Amino acid sequence: KAGVTQTPRYLIKTRGQQVTLSCSPISGHRSVSWYQQTPGQGLQFLFEYFSETQRNKGNFPGRFSGRQFSNSRSEMNVSTLELGDSALYLCASSPGTSGNTGELFFGEGSRLTVL
Amino acid sequence: GENVEQHPSTLSVQEGDSAVIKCTYSDSASNYFPWYKQELGKGPQLIIDIRSNVGEKKDQRIAVTLNKTAKHFSLHITETQPEDSAVYFCAAISIGGNTPLVFGKGTRLSVIA
Numbered sequence: 001k002a003g004v005t006q007t008p009r010y011l012i013k014t015r016g017q018q019v020t021l022s023c024s025p026i027s028g029h030r031s032v033s034w035y036q037q038t039p040g041q042g043l044q045f046l047f048e049y050f051s052e053t054q055r056n057k058g059n060f061p062g063r064f065s066g067r068q069f070s071n072s073r074s075e076m077n078v079s080t081l082e083l084g085d086s087a088l089y090l091c092a093s094s095p096g097t098s099g100n101t102g103e104l105f106f107g108e109g110s111r112l113t114v115l
Numbered sequence: 116g117e118n119v120e121q122h123p124s125t126l127s128v129q130e131g132d133s134a135v136i137k138c139t140y141s142d143s144a145s146n147y148f149p150w151y152k153q154e155l156g157k158g159p160q161l162i163i164d165i166r167s168n169v170g171e172k173k174d175q176r177i178a179v180t181l182n183k184t185a186k187h188f189s190l191h192i193t194e195t196q197p198e199d200s201a202v203y204f205c206a207a208i209s210i211g212g213n214t215p216l217v218f219g220k221g222t223r224l225s226v227i228a
Contacts, residue, residue, distance in 0.1 A: 004158070033215060042121075042220035043159070043204060056215045090158055102147040102208040102216055106158030 002027065004107035006091050012113045018079040021110045025072050025093030031055075032074040033104060034066060037088040046089075049074055078112075086114045117142040119207050121219025129227050134192045136222045138205035141186065145207040148181060148188045149216070153202045163190070166210075195226045 005024040013019050025032050033056075034046040045058035049068035066076040072093075078085055088111050092104035118141040128134050140148075146167035151159035165172045165179045165188065172179050176195075181188040188207075192199055205219045 035218075040220065043218040045215045045217070048215055056213065058215070092158075102149055102206070102210055103161060103164070104151075104159075104216060106151075106160065108156070108158050 004091055004093050004105055006089075006107035006110050008110060009108065010111050010113075012115060013081050014115050015081055015083060017081050018077060019081060019112060020075055020077045021089055021091075021112075023074045023076075023091030023093075023107060025074070025091075026095075026105055029093035029095050029105070030072050031094040032068055032072065033092045033094065034074070034076050035090045035092065036060075037090055037109070038086075043090065046076065081114045083114050086112060088112075116214065117145055117207055117209075117217040119205060119217050119219040121205050121222060123222060124220065125223045125225070127225045127227060128195050130195060130197060132195055134195055134199070134224055134226075136190045136203055136205065136224070137187065138189070138207075138219050139185075139187050140207040140217075142207070142209070143186070144209040144212065147208050147210045148179070149206050149208075150177075150179060150190050151204045151206065151218075153204065153221075155201075159204055192224075195224075197226050197228050200224055200226045 007022045031050045033048040035043040048056040052068045063079045068074045088109040090109045092106045121138045149164035152162045153159040178191045202221045208216045
C-alpha cells in the first residue's frame with residue numbers, strides 16, 4: 001500500500017510569491033491534516049480536511065489556505081510569502097471517519113525556503 | 116485548547132543505556148497519547164501509543180507510562196542503539212472529538228556508540 005505522497009519535496013520562493021503544495025493520502029483514508037514544522041517550534045497544526053470539508057483550523061493567518069478534492073487528495077496554498085514561512089510542511093492522512101482517531105500517517109514533507 | 120510540554124529538548128546517551136522523555140498535557144479530556152519518531156529527512160512515524168484507561172504499555176525495548184492524575188506521560192527506551200537516534204514527539208488528543216492532535220516540541224535523541 002503506497003504511503004502519503006507530497007509534492008514537491010523541495011522548493012525555493014521569494015517574498016511576496018505564493019506556493020501550492022500537494023498531498024496524496026493513503027488509499028482509503030479520507031482525513032488529511034497539514035502541519036508546519038520549524039526548528040524549536042515542533043509540529044504546529046494548520047488544518048484538517050475530511051470528505052472535502054475543513055474540519056479544523058489552527059492559528060495561522062488567512063494567507064494559509066487549503067482544500068480537499070473528491071478523491072481525498074489535498075492542496076495547501078500560502079500567499080504573499082514571508083521569510084518566516086520557511087519550514088517543512090507535513091501532510092498526514094488518517095483512516096478516521098467521524099471525529100479524530102489520533103493515528104496519523106505522515107508524508108516526507110515539502111521543504112519550503114523563502115528568500 | 117490542549118497544550119503539550121515535552122522535556123528534554125535534547126538528550127544524549129551512551130549505547131546500551133536507557134533514555135526517558137517526559138511530557139505533560141493540559142486538557143483532562145485528552146484520552147489518547149501517541150509517540151512519533153522522526154528520522155532525518157523523513158516524516159514522523161507512530162512508534163507506540165497509550166490510551167487513558169491504561170497505565171503502561173510495552174513493545175520490545177520501548178514503553179510508555181501514563182499518570183492521568185498528574186497529566187504526565189513518558190517514553191522509555193531501554194538498551195538504546197544508534198538507530199534510535201532521531202527526534203521524538205509526544206502528542207495528545209481526545210479521540211472522537213473535534214480537536215486536532217497536538218504535539219510537543221520534540222526531543223532530539225542522540226545515541227553515542
